[in-house]
Amino acid sequence: MFRKKGTLIICGTFLLITWNAILLLLLWGRPPSKPGQDQREVATRPTNNVLGDVLEIAKTFEAELEMQKKILLEIQNHKSLWKQTNRERPKVVVPTQPVIPILVIACNRVTVRRCLDKLLQFRPSAELYPIIVSQDCGHAETAEVIRSYGNQVTHLQQPDLSAIAVKPQHKKFQGYYKISRHYHWALNQVFKNLSHSSVVIVEDDLEVAPDFFEYFRSLLPLLKSDPTLWCASAWNDNGRDGFVDPAKANLLYRSDFFPGLGWMLLKELWEELEPKWPAAFWDDWMREPEQRRNRACIRPEISRTLTFGRQGVSLGQFYDKYLRYIKLNTEFVPFTKLDLSYLKEETYIKDLEKEVYGAPVVTYEDITGGQLNGPGPFRLQYSSKDSFKLLARNLAIMDDFKSGVPRTGYRGVVSFFSRGRRIYLAPPPGWTQYDTTWS
Template identity: 30%
Template sequence: MRNHRNQNRSGSGGGASSYASPRARASILLFFIGLVSILSLFSLDLSSDNTETTERGYSENEIRILQAQLDKLKRDLVQQKTERLKAELVFHRNMHTIEAMIGSHGTLDEVKNMVSNIKADAEIETVEGKEKIDLMELSRREELEERSRRRRPYAHSDSHSERERRMFEIAKKAERSRNDETMFKEKLESPFLNDDKLNNAKTKQYIDSQPPNAKGFPVVLLTYNRPERLNTTLGSLLKVRGIVKEKVLGVQDGTIESVTNVLRYRRVLINKRIETPMDRKRVTLKNGKIDGGAKIAMHYGYSLRKAFETFPDAPAIVVIEDDFLFSPDFMEFFVSVAPTVETDDTLWIASAWNDNGFQENVNVKDHSKILRTDQFPGLGWMLLRSIWTEISQNWPANQWDWYMRNPLTSKWRDCVYPEVPRDFHTGTRGTFMDADTHKKYFDRIRYNTDANFRWSPNVYKEVRVGNYEKSFVETLKSSVHVTEGWQLEVPSDIPLVVWYVQNPHPSQEKSVKPLMERFGIWHQLMRGSRQGVHEFWYRNKKVIFINTYNPPKMSHEKMKKQLWFWGYRKQTKWISYKPKGIPVFKPMDLLYQMKQPLPKDVSLEPNFAGVDVKITAASKDQTGESCSTVCVSKHLSCNAKYLPLINNCDTLKEYFNCKKCTESVGGDQPNFVSEEGDSCLVNSDPSYFSCEGHFYSARRLCPCM
């Protein structure tokens, strides 16, 4: 008002006539002072009548004022936090633009660290902001308490003890937040591999020391445009023993927001591949269509490079895609075989996938079997940093998986994989996938779901090339070598070896595809094989399928081109173990024999005709022993082929005092269990017949020879 009057005065040019006399101004001033005094007394009377004090000595009006102030502070803090998070989002979206500006070298890691710091700072500032609110609330409360004590000296307060308690809680929250920030920023190390070559003792000592929940290698997950499957995959992955979110990097091909949201929801690390005009040109065909193989190869090369940059101390990474399910021991498999993959010069990759791991083609009783193959399986695999350095120099512009399968890339080294797969492929739609292909080759895969399974500490020894081949030779020597096709159609507890000859070139697939379909495995002969050898199960018996094909001699350059298909340069070295007189089958001839009626003297069910089988009952002292042990005590051997013939109540009653006889399921049957009321148990599932089965309170009935 004073300014307004001054402006009026300057506008009128000044003059005494514009103002009242000093005496009049003094009278007006006294009048207003008196009026204000009367109103003040009146308001005090009203407040004394209408306001009640609280037990702590301050009025409800003061509480409302305080609450309003606190609410305003909280709203301001939320607004500041929202603006800060918006700024972070904008920065995150522009991160790859910045990356393109600064190039793939130099300060890219600094840009990522800036994003990480923004996230961590946002969390810290949120906690600190709440601390400020809590402290301001306490300070105001103490001030009101002090005013209350001045008005009511007899009132007591525990504000100091409350302040100490609240300060302690706030300090704990801040400390937890700072610890989380440190964990988020620190470099993640993987101690499972050493820089130096491991000797056997050191490797064994290390693996034996690993706890069941030991953390494994960093995981890089490639994703594109399937947010629902991505969410399912991450949900399954994060349940795997040894997986931590801070060591999972999701590499997104593009910027689809729904895919990014899933990665954020699962709180894994995120990296996006932004396609440049040059990239677009490279993956576009002359007809304007996108070359899916080229686009995938580019995404894979980018993702593998970014994974090793993101985890600079990791000696290896595990590579997966966005349409997998995982076994509980998925990571433990890689941890178990990693020392051998690193130190065995004949190995270069470990994969959790078995191309022929179908329900009918694996041993459902044994989840610990590990095999070798000279063709890259993919679909959940471990890549050493040293191997990436080796293969990244010539990373292909297209068909990256066939580049990995080329023997000139692998340098004749093997991959190790479990007979029972440790992951499952769920995607029915993709660049090279449709529903029919998935149903035929992927839907029947049997992957491990047993959460109680643990890998043996010595598994790394079993896959070393010397031990692996020694075990294989022993199996060849103790197996039955097939002479007629019908032998593959009857039960057998002993592995069967089939010698055959077939050119593995894709142009010759028609000759072998019907036979492979009969067995239920891939018609592409290189899948799952090593040096011409397939190992799989057919009708509950193990089959070893050995290809004796001998490539023709040709020039070096022509041979290099053919290697892509053949996978080997010479005839399998296992040909020297073929017994004399054993035939080498052509696929179509073998299939024809398998389809023929069985000879009259042969039955699908085994019989004792012409066979010296002694039915032997375990004694009381042999309670809990297997049939193998029982037969050995008689200087004989057990043959599970004849277990079905004694798997009935009448035979059991001849050897045991059975008060009752019931059907059950188990590899320890047929047997007699005295603890269950002298019961005899008959096995109702033929797939469980075994000479090795045993139960602590059971006495077995055994076919000994």
């Protein structure tokens, strides 16, 4: 209705201007009036009484202007009504900050409620952080739990629940094949169907920290601007209580090891990985040099996620020994207000080499025997795969490699806390590259 009124107003104004132009041309060509002759009668020739003609034109203009004044007032009244109605319309709120969706990968755990409850508890904005739950397995009880959240979450269900043909020796790994298929489908939904530009992936057995959203919000610009980074993770593989500095909740690292367990990637990375996405074991595939391409992830000193899912396709691998003891951050760190430029590659490598290789070299006996002098940091050197594993096991940190990269390692250096001091388990000076046979 209001659009029609606006059209009428425009048309009326155009006709009024046109009429004035025609009228002016006619008036300049009108003849002198005779007694009894109509003042508005059109003539064909002017008179010699110029002053009289001007006076007559002025009188005619006065009458015409009075009439047009009424028309303009009418137009103005309609225009005011139209504008006021538009102002009363509800405004569409467009977020001024990037939207970062949270993709929850779910299957048959009704305990997904614990994950979702924490996400909703700490989520600062539903518009900026939409929660998308992608469910595989077709488990009815889990689906019911997810639906109970109503419009607080978007519930997607993987349509392909069929068995996957695998080699006989991989029959026991059927679950890993289904997980990889599900990730592929779910990430396509986020990036292709829902057209998001980034996503944070959370498994259904993860609990998040109070500053989980703040953490990823702060790292998004860095991830977009630094081509030497390809992901940001909320997880520290060696982040057990006693192995992290409780005074450094704001400390972040670069890591050559892909951690997963709550991680962010950009659409551009998915477009790179999607055409060659593996049939199974997607996380180890991500750790291969062909995918990593010498890029690093950001990870925290203190984890922003905690896993509570002992039972799963991995059958609790590492859970009882390491994962159940991971320290979850409880202090809110305003990461978006901090200067994170120290994480840029050139600056970070320079600072790392200065601190690590400027630290005094110590032995395992020095650390365990209480023979360290000063607050640290200290460097504990390894020279081979076996020496690393021996030291790591004795110091109770994770000792495995993936494609030659130790967990949390950056340029071969693994940082952790031991007995209240910072220890760098590091290769000799002059490190150049990982040895992929160390796996």
